[in-house]
Amino acid sequence: MKFLPIFLDPSAGPILLVGAGDLVRARLRLLLAAGAHVRWHATDGDFAVPGLDAAAASRIERGEVDPRTVDLSGIVAVFCASAGEIGEHVAARARSAGVPVNVMDDPAHSSFIVPAIVDRGDVVAAIGTGGASPVVARRVRERIEAALPARIGDLAAMIGRWRRSIHDHIPDLPLRRRFWERVIDGPIGEAILAGRSDEAEGSLKAIVDPSIYAGASVPGEIEGRVTLVGAGPGDPDLLTIKALRALQDADIVFYDELVTPEILDRARRDAVRVPVGRRIGKPGIGQDAINRLLIDAAKSGQRAVRLKGGDPFIFGRGGEEVEALREAGVACSVIPGITAGLGAAAEFEVPLTYRREALRITFLTAHKAHDASNVDWSALTDRKMTVVVYMGITAAAAIRSGLLEAGRSPETPVGVFARATRPDAKSVIGILDHLPALVRDVEGGPAILVIGDVVSHSAPWRNASQNSSLQTFQMAAE
Structure with missing residues (x-):
């Protein structure tokens, strides 16, 4: 990862925009759409922006002085587009002052880059290529645009409105996560995505005990499970969709030595990762110890993934683990993987x-x-x-x-x-x-x-x- 994705709050202060032409106007519209107050120094003196409504236009402040001498105090970020040598000079000043700066199509003079963006209201996806290929980023954005429901942002907004209330009812994080998963994947989420927001809100209000709704047999208690997942021979693109979903849902991942870092990166960021494999000639913790770890994790209410190279049932000792889990009364399932052969x-x-x-x-x-x-x-x-x-x-x-x-x-x-x-x-x-x-x-x-x-x-x-x-x-x- 060449650049760390970070979402900027454009309402934290004014944003300085330097440049002229269609490119700078496109960047201006993007900033205004995010709610920013923009100080625009049009290097050609042309401040016309056709089609802006009055509210958006009111957040544009014309910069009449030379942008190379402008005061950077309080500026949140600097954007330069089609500004030539003036933009490079402003960028150098911004970097010296510790102000984040982006020079369009010029990573060498930038401290951050602007990704391709998928905007669904409260849901925003950013796609970057480290500045190497904006065209590739746009192609990825097109695929995400096609896959994301149009009202996914409305779903996120509804959850945001209820988040504090559900937190107060369900202090346990794993159980709370399961509550929201059931909301998102069930009839309530379906209603929101279909445009029936009033129906969805009513269904949420009708939930008497959120803990029971989340799947606990009694409030505060949840049953864990173990999923044996085939990681395939090494290429993360060969993971099945079900395997990716299991990795994203996991609370803890027990993985073999041969599982590549690229595949582990597909797991949820805050999932605990526990290595349990061994290499040829080196001691491991033993199969009995692995079985006990899986059982203990499930009985503590966690969703555990046993991530195994190739396929769990082809020289992966998956059968032994399934038998141990069954004998312990632990729910389990198996997701096949592409075996190395x-x-x-x-x-x-x-x-x-x-x-x-x-x-x-x-x-x-x-x-x-x-x-x-x-x-x-x-x-x-x-x-x-x-x-x-x-x-x-x-x-x-x-x-x-x-x-x-x-x-x-x-x-x-x-x-x-x-x-x-x-x-x-x-x-x-x-x-x-x-x-x-x-x-x-x-x-x-x-x-x-x-x-x-x-x-x-x-x-x-x-x-x-x-x-x-x-x-x-x-x-x-x-």
Whole structure:
């Protein structure tokens, strides 16, 4: 985040506007719409603004002196638009005086930037790109404009009017949050968004006990729950809508080591974040301790999210956690995620099945060499079977030995796909006989191993073949 979004109160004092032309008039209209009192220094002497009503025009003060010498005392902020060298001079003075300043399309002389804005009354969304691309910000704004209900600001205003009263009735923050969620997501919110504000206000007044309405069995007591959420392989854009909603509703998030910071950032800002995962070779707190944390959080009335890399039910021990929660009488649900094997297959164009060539898939985990020794490799020798191995980096040699001894061809195509869907993703392709060397070349995990003829249809294999480099690479891997 290059700039910190901050909402300015334009009624806190006068705002200085310097410049001329259509751009400065557009900025003037924006400031007036926000209720600002503006001291405008039109550098071309033209103060005409067609279409302004009398109330807005009354909040414009003409600056008749040279803006380069104007007194900045009490000024809340300075805006310069199409002001040229004069604007740069005013900006330098403002920065020296500690007054926030924006020079349009000139981040170097600005201490803040103006975002693209979605205005819904009491609901305002600001979209910025750090000054890099206003066009991208406008495109994002267009999408938000299309998605936001027209009367969402009316809903926020109604909540603002009732906020103090409900706070007095429900001092407990989690229960109060649930009250407002039920209002927003239920018939009351629907009535406001449909323009039936009187009906919505009447429904709120008719609520006898806000605590009961919020979902407590008795006032002041709420039941927590646990949601197991699949975080996917790493790219936050691959989170499901339900996963995003759960993260935004969570009071506390218990997350694995492999969950990326970008995904954690999608959780509600004030949610407590608790790391409970472990890396290869490092001790963790243990599954029993994790189960106890989840149970305790729910029984204290919190909405807990157990955020797990990939999918909770594919080598994620989600089944054990669900059983523990059920035995403890804790309500729980599961939101699936894109498992790492599918994420790697999609990113590197590996068709895990292929008509007439690959008819079956086996997913297995081989965390350590002794895990590999417990696998019945004889069941995995069919050439029409694709084998997808999770956590197989440290057991690569044992995996190769097991498959070769069982009869799988040493020429079987193999792909090692590390950190799939992340910015530092890397693929290395070759043959089964060279698997340990291939694993070393990806420079760390997490990694998925895909073993089978389908790898020869992947983008890395295709690119290597086109460059006549596959054979060279395989020789180097030896």
